[in-house]
Amino acid sequence: MTYFGKETSINIPALLVPEMALLNRLPKHRRKRFEQALHLMYESFEEHMSWEQIATHCSISPYHFHRQFTEFFNETPGQYMNRLRLQIAVNLLMSDTSINITNVAQKCGFSSSQALGKALKRELGVTAKHIQGMGKNSTPKETTTFLNQLAHPGRNTSLEQELAQFMTTELIWYPPRGVKKVWLSNTDWDAIFATYGARSTRLLGATPIDQLENSWSEIHTTIGDWQSDVQEYDFFIPEGLYFCSDVYITGDVGYLTALEHLFNLAEKKKLKINAHAFFVEMVRSIELSQTGGVTFSFQIPIVS
Incomplete structure (x- = not known):
């Protein structure tokens, strides 16, 4: 099978992680910096770090970071961080119907439950309570369709779906x-x-x-x-x-x-x-x- 043209063994599992697939295409020196930036994006939500602060921490000028990130990942750093926050929020809401929505907002880097609610309504068209209900009442097929809205953007479809072809x-x-x-x-x-x-x-x-x-x-x-x-x-x-x-x-x-x-x-x-x-x-x-x-x-x- 192939990943972006690279031959791999049948014993190697398919890689359905867009970040890893995209980073593997970069020169080593660029890959290391972007790996560091992505790790910070995942680990700094509760600290409310902006992508500009993360770029500076990784010794990359915010201008160059924004330009290169958008080129490599097909979305801006801000769009990526917002989508990632929403992925984590939706996972928490669906898997634990008793979880406090304010706690979810804090874990995902939103300033308040109201800020989380506005982001959910704007990007997904639903409330946090609705998502909690989906954790019990939706089917796997319905959940898949819903979560596809938070997939990594690809050329014609999500990058996860592109990678699944291999x-x-x-x-x-x-x-x-x-x-x-x-x-x-x-x-x-x-x-x-x-x-x-x-x-x-x-x-x-x-x-x-x-x-x-x-x-x-x-x-x-x-x-x-x-x-x-x-x-x-x-x-x-x-x-x-x-x-x-x-x-x-x-x-x-x-x-x-x-x-x-x-x-x-x-x-x-x-x-x-x-x-x-x-x-x-x-x-x-x-x-x-x-x-x-x-x-x-x-x-x-x-x-x-």
């Missing part, structure tokens, strides 16, 4: 798999990573295919530890053929884009999805940092 897939026969159930009040992956950290690579999620068109509150995913002792297994995934792809992501937009593309590919290839089986997600690796990502193995059950 996902490599395989048909793999898996034997019966057993896991020890992990009992969680919240099966959102961000909540799981916050609890299990590096141990998340022991976990997989199994979701009934016939529930994937339901609202989030009606989708019941079993999280299991597949590295437990065999005698502790209390949930089993039957053997079968799976349409698989490994993907590296850093957020909800990349995650949902990858899933949508994989299911679309299965349909395009005329593969019949097994409606009585489980969609499986395995955590291959995880980077525990503010800007770190996760490699998932996504596996769609196919009628053999």
Whole structure:
């Protein structure tokens, strides 16, 4: 497969992180400065740093930083920071319906809940309360369409969707798999990573295919530890053929884009999805940092 013309191994996960894909195209000296700037953008929200302050901190004149950033990233530094703030805010609001909106605003670099509310209304046309309701009442497809508004702008579509075109897939026969159930009040992956950290690579999620068109509150995913002792297994995934792809992501937009593309590919290839089986997600690796990502193995059950 290829990333912007560069040949890669089939064993390397698809990279659905626009920032990384774009930075990889830059000369080393420029890449280092922009990597530093992006890290500061992620880490300085609560300090309310402006992009001009970040440019100066990275020893780049604000004029040159604005010009080069816009050229490389297809949006201005201000647009990028605002979109990033909204991505984080939406993630927090959707994943925790009880979270205080003022706290969300503070975490995302907005001066107040009113400022956050105005940004949400202006950019997405909805209120914070509406987004909290979507965390329970919307379907995965509806959520994907909504979050696409916060994707990285590309040439004709989002950059996440452009990168998804290079996902490599395989048909793999898996034997019966057993896991020890992990009992969680919240099966959102961000909540799981916050609890299990590096141990998340022991976990997989199994979701009934016939529930994937339901609202989030009606989708019941079993999280299991597949590295437990065999005698502790209390949930089993039957053997079968799976349409698989490994993907590296850093957020909800990349995650949902990858899933949508994989299911679309299965349909395009005329593969019949097994409606009585489980969609499986395995955590291959995880980077525990503010800007770190996760490699998932996504596996769609196919009628053999």
